[in-house]
Amino acid sequence: MINNEWLSHQTIQSRGDYKEVRAEMVAPEIGFSLWRQMTRLRTVEQALHEEYHPADEMRCPIHFCIGQESIPAALSLLVQASDYLFSHHRSHGYFFAKGSPLKELFAEIYGKETGANGGKAGSQDISHHETRFYSGAILSGAVAIAAGVATGLKIRKSKEISIAGFGEGATDEGAFWETLNYAGKEQLPLLLVCENNRYATYSDQLKRQFNDNISERVKPFGIRSIKVFGNDSPLVYRTIEEGIKSIREGAGPLLVEAYTYRWNSHVGPEDDGKNEYRTSEEMNFWKRNCPIRLLENALKNANQWNQSDIDKAKKIIDQEIAECFRFAKESAFPAGVCWKELNEEDKTPLADQWLAEEQACTFDQNQSDAKLGPY
Amino acid sequence: MINNEWLSHQTIQSRGDYKEVRAEMVAPEIGFSLWRQMTRLRTVEQALHEEYHPADEMRCPIHFCIGQESIPAALSLLVQASDYLFSHHRSHGYFFAKGSPLKELFAEIYGKETGANGGKAGSQDISHHETRFYSGAILSGAVAIAAGVATGLKIRKSKEISIAGFGEGATDEGAFWETLNYAGKEQLPLLLVCENNRYATYSDQLKRQFNDNISERVKPFGIRSIKVFGNDSPLVYRTIEEGIKSIREGAGPLLVEAYTYRWNSHVGPEDDGKNEYRTSEEMNFWKRNCPIRLLENALKNANQWNQSDIDKAKKIIDQEIAECFRFAKESAFPAGVCWKELNEEDKTPLADQWLAEEQACTFDQNQSDAKLGPY
Amino acid sequence: MGRELTYAGAILEATSQAMSKSDQVVIMGQLVDYSSGVFGTTTGLVNQYGVERVRDFPVAENLMTQTALGMALNGFRPLIVHQRLDFMIYSLDAIANWLALWRFKSNGKTNLPVVIRAIVGKGWGQGPQHSKSLHSWFAHLPGLRVAIPATAYDAKGILLESLLGESPTIIIEGRSLFSMKEEVPEEMYRVRFGKAAIRKAGKDITLVALGMMVPIALRVAAELEKVGVEVEVIDLRTISPWDETAVLNSVQKTGRLVVADPAWKSFGVAGEIVTTIAERFRGEWKSRPRRITHPDSHTPMSMSLEKEYYPNELKLVEELQEMMKA
Amino acid sequence: MGRELTYAGAILEATSQAMSKSDQVVIMGQLVDYSSGVFGTTTGLVNQYGVERVRDFPVAENLMTQTALGMALNGFRPLIVHQRLDFMIYSLDAIANWLALWRFKSNGKTNLPVVIRAIVGKGWGQGPQHSKSLHSWFAHLPGLRVAIPATAYDAKGILLESLLGESPTIIIEGRSLFSMKEEVPEEMYRVRFGKAAIRKAGKDITLVALGMMVPIALRVAAELEKVGVEVEVIDLRTISPWDETAVLNSVQKTGRLVVADPAWKSFGVAGEIVTTIAERFRGEWKSRPRRITHPDSHTPMSMSLEKEYYPNELKLVEELQEMMKA
């Protein structure tokens, strides 16, 4: 196995530029697919970022994931349609990873009827039931729900797995740790993907946690774990591939901690630099060691770079995005919704089928006093 | 340091009766005090247990702590009046440990006006502000509050410490782990005492947690920890003594996990044996290896057993308890309380002193729309 | 006379019947698999349905609810039991930020049939951390159903309706009702949400009662009958939705409304009922509406204070008689 | 004309003044120590008071509240800020099982002056996890004070009153009020709990408004003035306790009551106000009371649906005019 003991946000920069990406770790078509998926995701995010203000139609908070493409790209090649995937607020990468329809992501952000949730949820709460993708803005909640799905899968003895993606910030919450206790105890088919990008909004991990050691902390809870340099996409791919395989084979929960970095502000297109929470050296380091560029170099070194394939792929991506925008912009806004119906299901097919209708009944007034029990 | 690697509820019994208590670990007067305090607490609990039904006046759930006297006894000799102590539902031992007035404990349980909380709180929510003792029945909550007090102490650069006592069950809760994260990160002056008695109500630790390894799990959170056989009272004393000393000197939080056992039902005097959650072998093992008996033997072996001192001490204890019962029984029930006053403070001395009275003011209706911010 | 069951026994029977009818039904909660069960409501289930479906859960209430949510998403119908509603407060994030709004944010596509039983302690010095009843909180949340059965018959019918229904549901159970015995049919039947039961007809005062207040209300009505006052006792049975029509019709007849809710007075369910009727009642009030509830105070432990704290028959009789004078 | 401050600026000033007056005041919350502060309400405090008193807290809301509680027990006066009230739901155990009942279970001996600021999102697609306002939940709990300031002036006065008061307090702040500017005195002054402000006098309808609904109510009153309807606008300012007398006196004059509450309709604050007045009002209703609130639905993200969801001036004008006809 690779040597990763050194990894932490305190040490990454000091070791200088990352030189260890090896295209040979994965088959050439996987290498290309990783590049293509990362580029696709990056291009989507850049396009949304640029359109945000001029269009003034994406009227919801968006947490862009530029710089963090490697995990979603690897997942996109590895998850099965029947697996479940849960995301936090920074949802676009995971939506993408699950193969959920991008058009519906765009339309959702635009608040349109054709959006994945008909404009009810927006970027930070988006879901797509058909492809088993779910998200939500409250930190750590979706991780716990993912454990619930995994509990169901285990009872059914299913080969499907449940996956939760989140940031290192979510691990501040107690909800995260009670989930780990249960996942470890039950040895659930659960893949936990922690994208450690060092910050929760502006707050450094070491301002909130004793140490940069999440992958170590989870082990005595019965969770296997591994940390990787998250911008080394072939390595990320192989790690997750083996991880998913082991989980499907019944080896129990696994946490993959991927060290990575977000380029943009925490939320929205405005610059949050005035909060001075990170240095330009740090930013530049991570831009130089961007997952796409690292892979590009590795592919070139391995003679797996075919410019015409690349150009073709880029063109298709551009067309897809243009089509997504068109779809989103041309779709209608939702209107005249029935609030009640949207919040409450009034059909009860199973109860209708199995339960007899109510009859009158007696009432006994001889209520005894409460008795002592185990409190 | 002592070898304690072997300790866990799975192994304790299999090693046979515990033979390692050494009276020499502590000064003779400490040995005697430990015996006296344990015996005092045991006698109190046994008396309450026996009186519960015949009297039919202790109308609240009580979680007896018979069998678990060693931690409270050690603490009673080591905490300072100005330290803070927080307990869970099994509160009597900790109330006792803080030197809070036993009479007021009895009266509180009897629901009397003279109780520590005037009969408002009962056994599981009792507190005694004057001696800085607090408890509460919701698991893990008091541990978090103890961290809050420790935060205050740290800001003040106080030499006082904050102590929280709880069972292994409380560590199922996420609230516990988010507290540890913070305590470790802030290196708070906090002593965490986990009395691991194996069960949460009837549920075995291994039914709820991956492993019997709490003291190990807390370490990577920045919490020093040590586990001890909790019925070895000189060892417990020394461990806590050193622990408290180190915390006062600024070494940061420490968790002491003490393996022990409760003799009675989880709650109340009724037998909960029909739930068949523990064997009579187990029960017998722990009764044989009871903290009082173990110390008694050790004191005898060390020639520190003076029967007339012992008899004298026992007599004083009996008198004290009789006095407590008399006080509780003769006290009046609370009556005619003002609910509003009890729940709300209407005095505001500081505000009265520092704030000017309100004046009329304008109102601007030019409310702008909400602006995007960090969500 | 048919077969009798206690309130606890009725819950147990409903659970067992639903579990045997549908593999989707699983139960989770602390100590559900021991012979005492949860106050007798889960006893023996583990022998019949095994530990996979009768799950003793770690003491981690928020996770338990999220686990149920995830299982529901995966096709199950989980039933959660909390020995005390107070413990459930740890799970409010799961309830308010996830469960209650899941259908909404899925754009009406996904339903989560998670059922939560919350037991409310009363008496024997439960004190302030073992006796809260926050049904008004749950009812305030869109997307949840809330019930408060007062009889063994309803306890069974509401639980079955919930377990085989499609909506997240919270059932408030008064611990002091558990030993009440009553005729309960063996078959699987439903008690629908939003349909109150008129426990006693009367023309003078409409007395809407919830949960633990129902038996008290009936005793009070019997008492007042003796002095010629006819109280109509409406057992609301479910709070969200609640049967506005039944209450309105009754008030249309009596012109007097009093709500007896076993919870704090202010910002509670009683206020909602009075307001809704005030908004809709077109007749003339013969007397101003009243609420009979716990005082706005946490629960005292002492036996002597419990007596002052919980509204009793005497107090109700007094209030109702004053209303007849007004 | 005196000096003007925004709502956010007024909060910042109150905090800073309290911190400089008393060492006991500390502030905790995510990102309180960055230059944006929490929407400008904490900017610069860290430079003045240091990191020990201006504490960027881990994302662990329950612990944050318990920490505040422990610090209060230790003699501090902690102020907590939540960027969204929704995040605070994780801390309800700390609030409902500990903070709210501490004084009670100490037998009235110990007060915990913990102040919690909860910001409620509105608009710009906040969606269902960033826009809930659960003030009725907090008001239902005995032992807590709850305020909902609508003006910069009140935001400052209520925060000072709370920070230097002795009771645990929750202050609900509408995010969309933060940029409102107003004359605010520089001195430290108090706005008392339980004292409403009559923002506009009128004899026809009593319009009780809370928080974000106050500016809307005033615009509506101005609109109706033009057609000869005199609306009395009462800004409640605090919810627990609330000024029953002010509302009752007004209704005694107008015979008409409408409550505008920026929250879900059912089981909410509006219901409490209507019921209390219905219990106490001895005159004759000229028209049945009404509530103007959000629908009983979670908040949609889409701009087009936000417009349908939040009550606006037009809707209010309509409702009030209907009341005049009735």
Ligand SMILES: Cc1ncc(C[n+]2csc(CCOP(=O)(O)OP(=O)(O)O)c2C)c(N)n1
């Ligand atoms: C319970 C809760 N508290 C606070 C927030 C506000 N919040 C939104 S994103 C965020 C930071 C999250 O950091 P991390 O989990 O590392 O994910 P990242 O944004 O870095 O991808 C915070 C604190 C929230 N969404 N939920």
Ligand SMILES: Cc1ncc(C[n+]2csc(CCOP(=O)(O)OP(=O)(O)O)c2C)c(N)n1
């Ligand atoms: C939040 C919460 N959930 C459930 C309970 C019910 N309960 C009371 S005591 C107890 C077991 C506690 O076990 P442990 O912490 O090991 O302490 P012990 O009783 O063994 O001393 C439980 C589950 C509670 N008090 N609080």
Ligand SMILES: [Mg+2]
């Ligand atoms: Mg992060």
Ligand SMILES: [Mg+2]
């Ligand atoms: Mg235990």
